[in-house]
Amino acid sequence: MIILGELTNDAATKLEGWCWAPDRPTERRIVEIYVNGHLAVSAISARMNTELRERGIGDGYHGFSMPMPQVPVGSEESLIIEARERHTGTTFGRIVIQDKSSCDPIETRLTKAEHSAYEVLHSLGRYEAEPKAKSFASALHAIGSSLISQSIQQKRANTLSEISLPWIPNPRFTLILPALPQWRQTRDALRGLYPLLSTHRAEIILADDGRDPQTAILGARIRNLNYVLQPGAVIPRLNIAARMGRGQTLCILSSTKSSVRVFLDALGTLPPNQLILGSQPATIVRELGYAKAWPSSLFGVAAANLQTVLDRHLFISTGGFDRRLPSPLLAFADLALKSRLLGHTPTLWQECEGPHTLLGTGPIYQHRRVLLERWPA
Numbered sequence: 001m002i003i004l005g006e007l008t009n010d011a012a013t014k015l016e017g018w019c020w021a022p023d024r025p026t027e028r029r030i031v032e033i034y035v036n037g038h039l040a041v042s043a044i045s046a047r048m049n050t051e052l053r054e055r056g057i058g059d060g061y062h063g064f065s066m067p068m069p070q071v072p073v074g075s076e077e078s079l080i081i082e083a084r085e086r087h088t089g090t091t092f093g094r095i096v097i098q099d100k101s102s103c104d105p106i107e108t109r110l111t112k113a114e115h116s117a118y119e120v121l122h123s124l125g126r127y128e129a130e131p132k133a134k135s136f137a138s139a140l141h142a143i144g145s146s147l148i149s150q151s152i153q154q155k156r157a158n159t160l161s162e163i164s165l166p167w168i169p170n171p172r173f174t175l176i177l178p179a180l181p182q183w184r185q186t187r188d189a190l191r192g193l194y195p196l197l198s199t200h201r202a203e204i205i206l207a208d209d210g211r212d213p214q215t216a217i218l219g220a221r222i223r224n225l226n227y228v229l230q231p232g233a234v235i236p237r238l239n240i241a242a243r244m245g246r247g248q249t250l251c252i253l254s255s256t257k258s259s260v261r262v263f264l265d266a267l268g269t270l271p272p273n274q275l276i277l278g279s280q281p282a283t284i285v286r287e288l289g290y291a292k293a294w295p296s297s298l299f300g301v302a303a304a305n306l307q308t309v310l311d312r313h314l315f316i317s318t319g320g321f322d323r324r325l326p327s328p329l330l331a332f333a334d335l336a337l338k339s340r341l342l343g344h345t346p347t348l349w350q351e352c353e354g355p356h357t358l359l360g361t362g363p364i365y366q367h368r369r370v371l372l373e374r375w376p377a
Contacts, residue, residue: 030086037080164223165190166198173202174245174312176238176252183214190222202251207241209234235331239320242312250312314339 210231219227321331
């Protein structure tokens with residue numbers, strides 16, 4: 001994951017990040033940064049020290065920090081920044097910025113003074129034994145402690161404090177979270193999804209429409225979060241986010257309630273290459289011409305917490321969502337129809353809010369239980 005690092009009040013000045021390798025080698029790796037497909041700068045990744053690892057940056061082996069590369073001529077409106085490992089050519093991080101102006105930071109960061117204070121404090125032990133250094137060391141210690149205390153208070157006061165998500169080397173799920181209207185809601189949603197990532201080997205992609213400029217800053221500060229910023233229609237934004245995913249299964253979220261965890265557990269029982277539609281299954285069924293595909297009682301239960309789940313290779317083979325369609329609902333229905341033509345079986349998802357007998361003598365689904373049934377092709 002690439003993160004926007006040291007920032008001024010005007011623009012991003014540095015790129016910081018780390019290059020993960022499956023075998024976690026100790027030798028250095030060459031990191032190449034591409035901007036809109038053009039090689040902009042390269043750097044040698046070095047073994048990172050303990051302090052940086054404790055701050056949640058990388059795995060301690062492949063850290064890099066470099067000046068923000070120059071933007072190629074003709075790309076003033078958008079940026080696609082990619083980090084690649086030169087030897088294997090693997091792209092291990094990407095940031096897509098459709099509107100660069102919305103990424104101007106208005107945040108507080110750890111100051112160089114604080115880093116200097118840490119270095120001073122860690123060095124004092126070698127000199128305090130010397131009589132001449134005691135008074136000087138005491139003064140430095142007081143200054144350093146004051147700087148660190150001020151920095152901690154500043155970070156606590158900063159409402160855009162950093163969140164560090166776990167790095168998942170080979171994710172099974174890619175959770176695509178559309179940004180919520182307010183950045184605080186998005187932040188809380190990300191925190192709610194945090195416990196699922198390691199358990200279910202899931203990564204998160206935040207798809208931002210730019211409504212709240214603070215969300216862009218939040219996305220840049222979160223470690224190990226892939227971030228897409230593209231104002232306008234939702235379909236192109238979801239297409240970009242889906243293609244960025246590394247997981248076998250893509251999950252486009254419409255909510256982050258606890259049932260997401262149950263849903264991910266249930267996905268393990270499904271065959272591969274499944275496409276699952278939720279949120280408004282009755283309308284989707286009607287759009288595809290199925291008048292009585294489900295019992296009417298199903299349509300009275302609560303809306304699903306997942307909009308669409310599909311195999312990533314299925315998404316690529318169907319060409320993704322058709323951006324020419326006027327609504328996301330039609331785009332989801334169109335994708336379901338194309339998947340059926342390729343021989344796959346779409347599945348409807350719905351969550352029961354109370355006991356319901358939906359299939360005659362079939363099981364009764366209790367509160368917060370999951371209903372997963374095949375939709376006949």
